[in-house]
Amino acid sequence: MHKIWLIIQREYLTRVRKKSFIIMTLLTPLLLAAFMVIPAWLVTISDSAETVMVLDQSGLFADKLEDKKDLKYLPLAGSLDQAKTVYRETDNTALLYIPKEFDINKPEGVVIYSKKNTSLQTQVRLENALEKEIENQRFVASGMDRSTLEKMKANISLTAVSISDEGEKDNNAVVTSIAGVAGAVIIYFFIFLYGVQIMRGVIEEKTNRIIEVMISSVKPFQLMMGKVVGIAAVGLTQFLLWIVLSLIVVGGVQSAFGVKPPPTPIEQMASGRDAAYGEELDAEAQAQEDNKAAKMVSEGMTAFSNLPIALILGCFLFYFLGGYLLYGSLFGAIGAAVDNETDTQQFMFPITIPLIISFIMSYTLVLKNPDGPVAFWMSIIPLTSPIVMMVRVPFGVPAWELLLSMALLVLGFIFTTWIASRIYRVGILMYGKKINYKELSKWLFYRV
């Protein structure tokens, strides 16, 4: 045990002290911060008060276009040519021309002139403003006013409640899906990133020829497991640092720049409505919209807090480690079977296939039908269960299925570790021989 501990320490320390590890660990939260800050910053740049000059020869829109804090209207008079000359001498965004013969029943002929191409956003906003004013005038013409119409509008959102033996709970398919898929994605990447590191580590020991020195001191199994566990610790450290650093960076960015983090889909949906109509709605409707957005957010929050957080976290840790151990030792065995990394392809294939399939399935079939037969079997079979079961857990999985899946995963990684250690102990001393599957299967039963 003492020797395994020494090996774990070395594997851990040499990796954690590498420049690439430090850079990756620091850079990722910074990139995350950049993703937050840069779009927000870009928005503030493009939103810096635009001024649109308006030449309204029809007189229909005079004083009707209201200034917004980032979009101002500047009325002009005179002919179009004069207006163009005036516009050219200014820094204003665009010149909006409404011809004399403009008719609210046949709204055509409006032109926007600009020195640069006008942004789509500006164009849409101008169109919206004009459309709204035209609608207002049409309402007036037909004897209605807009506030009456707003009162007639209906808004409804369903509150989803799941009924189970423990009582009723609010649920939210979006939040549940996000929770499940996030866990699955992290496990998928962890297995790949760090599994390949195990493989590289073994190949390195083989090509450096230190392997013979090592296994005259320790058992091949100790060396392999030390590497697997040490690299797992590296991965956990990296994830932990990412979480902590991200929280710090995000907090720092928020307080320094006063920007909000990128909106969640729910917030986006809510604010999307805001952008389209909100500004132009009257106070009552605005309040209604706000209420709706707030309700959705709060529903999301309740749905999240209604998820079995402890169960999800527990399952995450279990499947995270179980999946890693299951695949990690196999990656180690591949490293032992080959002489260099270019030879790994043929053996990587059967390992990556179940991973990729379960990854794709978890997005599609499993998410669509978390209790269907595909989801069931894939979450029971150890090769796919670490990823698929994570997607299912937030939706609720019967205890016996969960226990069966976990038990099989434990058996699974004991089995793959056994296979791997058999291949490993033969492979590490084998040089210059092209290995195929037939050869590998023989190694399983070699007496060493």
Added chain:
Amino acid sequence: MSILKIDGVTKRYSNHTALDNVSFEIPKGCIFGLLGPNGAGKTSLIRIITQITGADSGEVYFKGERLKPSHIKDIGYLPEERGLYKKMKVGEQLLYLAQLKGLSKDEAKTRIKEWVDRFEIREWLGKNIEDLSKGMQQKVQFIATVMHEPSLIILDEPFSGFDPINANLIKDEILRLRDRGATIIFSTHRMESVEELCDYIALINRAHKVLDGPVKEIKDAYKTDTFQIIGNGQLMITSPDFEVLEQHDTHGVFRANVKLLNETKPNDLLAYLIKRVEVHSFVELVPSINDIFIRKVTETHHA
């Protein structure tokens, strides 16, 4: 008393036999040469002794006990293919390998300090292995092999890769370790390189032990009672007791290889010569281990 006893060891791989019923003993405190051409089975045997692999049949006894995992810390092994972690610092690497051999951290540090002072490589401790020359790496690896003061040190092709100066340094260290009570096994196919160092040898060819024993006894057994004589004068040997195998004469100087027959002694030959010529040099022609090996192998082939 023997430190290591190889008893009927056989090792087979899927398509060839690496060792076939090999037996010999290695006395304590000697330098033992495990000799044989490439592919004879030397490395297979060493891997069994170092418990990297196991024998198919037969037993190995270390200090009278059947080989077991706790013996590992009492054996030091320098493999033919040298290798260290390239990205690790010399000091850390030595510390790691010493700890794996069961030394405590403090003890390992003290030993490392002693060794780097002896080899005058203190300034290397902070360097990565990959920044050292190949000879330097070998020195570090040698230290790693012997640092835990094992009673059995196995060196596979120890002098390959060393320049003559460093080879001598290593030779001196090996002799010093032997004097302190360690037993050393040299494994090499270059028999002449270790002949002068070894007290005992075992010759292995094609998975079989060809012969083993003290170097002196083997040489005595294979000596041919042939002497090389160099001197001035006209050498004409007519006695039936001596047979001239080879003779060259140049400007009154002769060089002859003479074999003693009929149980005569070297002094008889010398007495015979002194009366006739002026003797400058009188040397027994002892067969080299290499010669013995070739003779032995051809004998067994003809047999």
